[in-house]
Amino acid sequence: xxxxxxxxxxxFTALVLSAxxxxxxxxxxxxxxxxxxxxxxxxxxxxxxxxxxFKKAGAAxxxxxxxxxxxxxxxxxxxxGFKKFCRGEIxxxxxxxxxxxxxxxxxxxxxxxxxxxxxxxxxLTVVVSASNAALSEITIGxxxxxxxxxxxxxxxxxxxxxxxxxxxxxxxxxxxxxxxxFDYFTEAVTGKAKSSRSDFTASEDDNVLVQGIANDRxxxxxxxxxxxxxxxxxLKALKVNGVAPSPESVENGRYAPLSRPIFLYVSVAAAAKPxxxxxxxxxxxxxxxxxxxxxxxxxxxxxxSLAASHFASLRSGTVFGGVPEVGLKIEELLxxxxxxxxxx
Amino acid sequence: MSFESTLTVRVRRWRDRAFxxxxxxxxxxxxxxxxxxxxxxxxNGLPRIDRAxxxxxxxxxxxxxxxxxxxxxxxxxxxxxxxxxxxxxxxxGVYLEEYAPKNLWTNCLEVAxxxxxxxxxxxxxxxxxxxxxxxxxLGQSVLTAxxxxxLLVLPIVVVATRESLRAIPGYIREASFAVGGxxxxxxxxxxLPYSTGGILTGVIVAVSRALGExxxxxxxxxxxxITFLPTSVMDPFTVLPIQMFNWVSRPQEDFHANAxxxxxxxxxxTLSLNGVALCLRYRSRKRVHW
Numbered sequence: 001x002x003x004x005x006x007x008x009x010x011x012f013t014a015l016v017l018s019a020x021x022x023x024x025x026x027x028x029x030x031x032x033x034x035x036x037x038x039x040x041x042x043x044x045x046x047x048x049x050x051x052x053x054f055k056k057a058g059a060a061x062x063x064x065x066x067x068x069x070x071x072x073x074x075x076x077x078x079x080x081g082f083k084k085f086c087r088g089e090i091x092x093x094x095x096x097x098x099x100x101x102x103x104x105x106x107x108x109x110x111x112x113x114x115x116x117x118x119x120x121x122x123x124l125t126v127v128v129s130a131s132n133a134a135l136s137e138i139t140i141g142x143x144x145x146x147x148x149x150x151x152x153x154x155x156x157x158x159x160x161x162x163x164x165x166x167x168x169x170x171x172x173x174x175x176x177x178x179x180x181x182f183d184y185f186t187e188a189v190t191g192k193a194k195s196s197r198s199d200f201t202a203s204e205d206d207n208v209l210v211q212g213i214a215n216d217r218x219x220x221x222x223x224x225x226x227x228x229x230x231x232x233x234x235l236k237a238l239k240v241n242g243v244a245p246s247p248e249s250v251e252n253g254r255y256a257p258l259s260r261p262i263f264l265y266v267s268v269a270a271a272a273k274p275x276x277x278x279x280x281x282x283x284x285x286x287x288x289x290x291x292x293x294x295x296x297x298x299x300x301x302x303x304x305s306l307a308a309s310h311f312a313s314l315r316s317g318t319v320f321g322g323v324p325e326v327g328l329k330i331e332e333l334l335x336x337x338x339x340x341x342x343x344x
Numbered sequence: 345m346s347f348e349s350t351l352t353v354r355v356r357r358w359r360d361r362a363f364x365x366x367x368x369x370x371x372x373x374x375x376x377x378x379x380x381x382x383x384x385x386x387x388n389g390l391p392r393i394d395r396a397x398x399x400x401x402x403x404x405x406x407x408x409x410x411x412x413x414x415x416x417x418x419x420x421x422x423x424x425x426x427x428x429x430x431x432x433x434x435x436x437g438v439y440l441e442e443y444a445p446k447n448l449w450t451n452c453l454e455v456a457x458x459x460x461x462x463x464x465x466x467x468x469x470x471x472x473x474x475x476x477x478x479x480x481x482l483g484q485s486v487l488t489a490x491x492x493x494x495l496l497v498l499p500i501v502v503v504a505t506r507e508s509l510r511a512i513p514g515y516i517r518e519a520s521f522a523v524g525g526x527x528x529x530x531x532x533x534x535x536l537p538y539s540t541g542g543i544l545t546g547v548i549v550a551v552s553r554a555l556g557e558x559x560x561x562x563x564x565x566x567x568x569x570i571t572f573l574p575t576s577v578m579d580p581f582t583v584l585p586i587q588m589f590n591w592v593s594r595p596q597e598d599f600h601a602n603a604x605x606x607x608x609x610x611x612x613x614t615l616s617l618n619g620v621a622l623c624l625r626y627r628s629r630k631r632v633h634w
Contacts (some may be wrong), residue, residue, distance in 0.1 A: 032572070038565075044568065045404065045594075047368055047569075048402070048568075048569045051402045051569055051571070052402075052404055052569075055571055070570075070571060070572045071569075071571070072567045072569060072570045072580050073567065073569035073570075074566070074568055074569075075568050075590070076562075076565075089484075141361040205592070205593050207592065207593060207594075207595070207600075210595075225586055226595045227596070230595040230596050230597070231595065293404075294404060295595065
């Protein structure tokens with residue numbers, strides 16, 4: 001290392017350090033405003049689609065804002081996102097389940113109030129390989145028989161669950177224990193979140209599950225609807241309690257209890273910022289169309305107008321009381337939202 | 345009966361050849377695995393790489409989605425990492441090897457350094473979340489990410505620096521002292537220049553490691569969807585491995601091709617950084633005349 005390269009290194013270091021200093025001073029005076037969104041990976045595709053359209057449509061300028069607005073979306077999971085949300089680090093939280101009592105407490109402790117906005121429905125889909133000709137439907141009772149913790153090491157063949165099913169080994173695939181999908185499925189099937197047998201192939205990556213199930217005639221697993229929709233040639237969705245998952249059956253509430261609402265939580269403090277307000281207004285006006293495009297089920301029109309009115313009046317709080325709940329139908333959700341409206 | 349044909353010699357020759365064959369087989373196996381990986385990545389990813397792919401922001405349509413935010417973010421973060429880890433790492437290595445007295449304190453330092461090199465990267469992420477993001481208020485920024493990765497790869501640079509300083513023969517130092525050079529002059533004009541090659545190797549390894557790190561950056565708050573480029577080190581960011589992971593985990597097949605393309609790009613970025621370092625190393629070695 002000759003003299004000049006050593007000097008170059010020193011110069012480079014000084015340059016970066018001075019850039020740091022300048023940046024620290026200069027950051028707040030920049031014209032650009034950022035709307036920070038974080039949270040669930042299940043809600044991420046929806047928020048991403050809305051954020052993309054928000055920018056494409058120049059919605060910030062149309063809402064009368066004089067400065068450019070950028071939306072950033074992170075994936076920390078619903079739990080991780082709520083931690084940031086209750087610290088006031090982000091403006092909007094993507095949630096694949098309602099806020100829990102513990103998180104409500106955290107938010108209250110630091111004075112973060114929030115508006116809860118249901119934005120779409122997702123259908124957890126029970127699937128087998130497309131090559132599995134023996135099965136086309138299953139009941140929640142049978143799913144419980146298969147997935148309950150007591151079944152571990154005992155329910156090992158299809159025939160044990162229903163006589164008409166083949167005398168073949170039962171291979172199970174499902175979401176990993178850290179995901180909201182796992183929480184919801186176990187709550188809906190066994191009646192208790194996270195209560196499940198553990199001798200199944202688990203993956204946080206749903207594509208791994210798709211591959212595994214598609215290539216194994218004796219496999220059974222569960223997936224978010226979007227993963228089934230894009231792999232219909234490889235997978236077969238089972239009717240649950242006689243109802244096949246589809247946008248229609250979710251919308252009319254017949255695909256229960258495996259359909260679940262997904263939410264946005266907007267901090268009341270952030271909602272006072274014009275750029276956040278512009279983004280949420282745009283979100284509620286466009287999410288129905290975009291959600292359908294990416295394999296989610298839109299709520300009925302009335303749900304969005306209720307949500308918009310909650311947001312406009314900054315009606316804060318949750319309609320769930322902090323307890324996990326499954327099988328909530330759209331009408332029930334609407335009823336509760338309306339009650340919140342009436343209480344005001 | 346000639347010496348060549350005695351039984352023991354023939355057996356030994358045979359063993360010799362057998363071992364050579366075994367070694368070649370092992371080498372071939374690892375090369376085949378590597379070639380299969382790179383080949384698969386390239387065949388899926390290469391068709392997807394074009395100008396638009398490199399200059400577009402993320403999108404929900406696989407064909408419109410691009411890597412711009414990710415590769416610029418990666419480069420930016422790596423610059424901060426290098427600016428931190430290289431000078432401090434080399435300085436620490438020089439101190440430990442040339443100046444530090446042999447005592448209990450130095451031994452403790454060395455043990456600490458060795459342990460630091462073995463700490464899982466996620467732990468660095470958690471430390472950075474508490475220290476940089478909250479205590480120092482640096483936020484979820486390029487600077488935080490760069491500092492985190494800088495600390496993560498610091499031990500690599502330190503160890504490489506020490507190894508290559510140790511490889512300089514003692515007589516070089518003695519010769520410098522003999523003509524009246526001070527300790528600093530000796531290090532500055534002789535020891536450091538001659539060990540540049542080894543130090544650069546350490547730097548290559550460090551930078552490549554930092555480029556592929558994901559876990560600590562997720563912890564400190566790297567984003568997934570971002571449609572503007574960082575203009576200062578305090579801006580939010582994303583990096584190549586995170587974008588790649590997001591694409592791999594999508595339901596649409598087309599996004600998987602995007603992920604492969606991002607993998608190819610990450611590979612190219614690492615290779616080209618390594619190429620630069622190799623060039624520098626070659627030049628510095630040529631200039632050394634003992």
